[in-house]
Amino acid sequence: NAPVTVSVLPDKLVQRAAEVVEANRRAGRRIAVAESCTGGLVSAAITEIPGASDVFEAGFVTYSNQAKMN
Numbered sequence: 678n679a680p681v682t683v684s685v686l687p688d689k690l691v692q693r694a695a696e697v698v699e700a701n702r703r704a705g706r707r708i709a710v711a712e713s714c715t716g717g718l719v720s721a722a723i724t725e726i727p728g729a730s731d732v733f734e735a736g737f738v739t740y741s742n743q744a745k746m747n
Contacts, residue, residue: 686722694722694729701732709735716740 684691701708710719720736723729739745 684725686718686725690718690722691725694719695726698723698726698729698732702728707732707734709733709737711737711739713738713740713745 697708708723710723712719715738717736717738720733720738723733723736
């Protein structure tokens with residue numbers, strides 16, 4: 678039996694993340710994201726995709742104003 682994957686993220690968001698991963702894989706690029714108001718949602722969507730580590734380098738979440746200034 679194959680493992681069942683359950684995502685708490687909206688299907689449309691995961692689909693778009695898969696497109697981002699695939700486009701960057703084809704282009705031979707690695708990506709990193711810097712997030713604030715999204716609180717890590719972009720990183721979560723990208724890392725939901727099997728094989729995303731081929732292109733996803735890092736994600737940074739800086740939420741408070743003080744952290745952003747630092």
